[in-house]
Amino acid sequence: GENVEQHPSTLSVQEGDSAVIKCTYSDSASNYFPWYKQELGKRPQLIIDIRSNVGEKKDQRIAVTLNKTAKHFSLHITETQPEDSAVYFCAATLHNNNDMRFGAGTRLTVKP
Amino acid sequence: KAGVTQTPRYLIKTRGQQVTLSCSPISGHRSVSWYQQTPGQGLQFLFEYFSETQRNKGNFPGRFSGRQFSNSRSEMNVSTLELGDSALYLCASSPQGRSTDTQYFGPGTRLTVL
Numbered sequence: 001g002e003n004v005e006q007h008p009s010t011l012s013v014q015e016g017d018s019a020v021i022k023c024t025y026s027d028s029a030s031n032y033f034p035w036y037k038q039e040l041g042k043r044p045q046l047i048i049d050i051r052s053n054v055g056e057k058k059d060q061r062i063a064v065t066l067n068k069t070a071k072h073f074s075l076h077i078t079e080t081q082p083e084d085s086a087v088y089f090c091a092a093t094l095h096n097n098n099d100m101r102f103g104a105g106t107r108l109t110v111k112p
Numbered sequence: 113k114a115g116v117t118q119t120p121r122y123l124i125k126t127r128g129q130q131v132t133l134s135c136s137p138i139s140g141h142r143s144v145s146w147y148q149q150t151p152g153q154g155l156q157f158l159f160e161y162f163s164e165t166q167r168n169k170g171n172f173p174g175r176f177s178g179r180q181f182s183n184s185r186s187e188m189n190v191s192t193l194e195l196g197d198s199a200l201y202l203c204a205s206s207p208q209g210r211s212t213d214t215q216y217f218g219p220g221t222r223l224t225v226l
Binding site: 032034036042043044045046049089093094099100101102103104105 | 154155157168202204210211212214215216217218219220
């Protein structure tokens with residue numbers, strides 16, 4: 001099955017700085033990579049996703065990059081704001097056998 | 113469309129008891145997945161149901177079971193509760209499956225085992 005490692009486990013940045021969270025996966029056949037944001041006491045919500053036929057995707061201050069050769073993908077948040085503070089989870093899925101694994105999560109703190 | 117709903121939201125049980133949790137997916141979604149979330153272990157996949165059939169299962173003991181009804185609503189059952197079962201149980205629905213579609217999570221059921 002798929003294994004997903006996520007780093008760092010905690011990240012603290014100053015408001016306005018950029019934040020980068022990286023995930024690596026083990027199965028080269030993985031083809032769908034979503035990112036979820038979970039604020040304290042709330043449910044995880046999808047913020048951005050990318051499929052294996054694309055190298056980069058951007059949505060305002062959030063971007064995800066995928067390196068299929070190295071089997072890693074990263075979440076980039078620019079101009080961070082205090083409301084970006086949350087736990088972020090990456091995931092990698094394998095369409096052929098309906099498998100999916102989450103990373104362990106990154107707790108991002110944006111200091112005002 | 114209404115979002116994913118879970119009942120109950122909070123539950124307190126004692127060791128040895130059993131519990132049933134319910135999840136109603138977004139209308140039209142046929143896949144329901146269950147996850148256990150604890151501070152130390154993150155999001156752990158329990159199982160996925162699609163069209164009333166279990167499609168995939170995580171590494172949990174047989175005390176954890178589930179089912180899905182014809183209207184796509186799903187229930188999860190935990191028998192012989194242990195202290196370590198205390199966690200937030202999240203369900204998520206998607207149109208065709210967690211490996212291909214965006215998953216939408218419910219608010220969760222927080223289970224406390226005393």
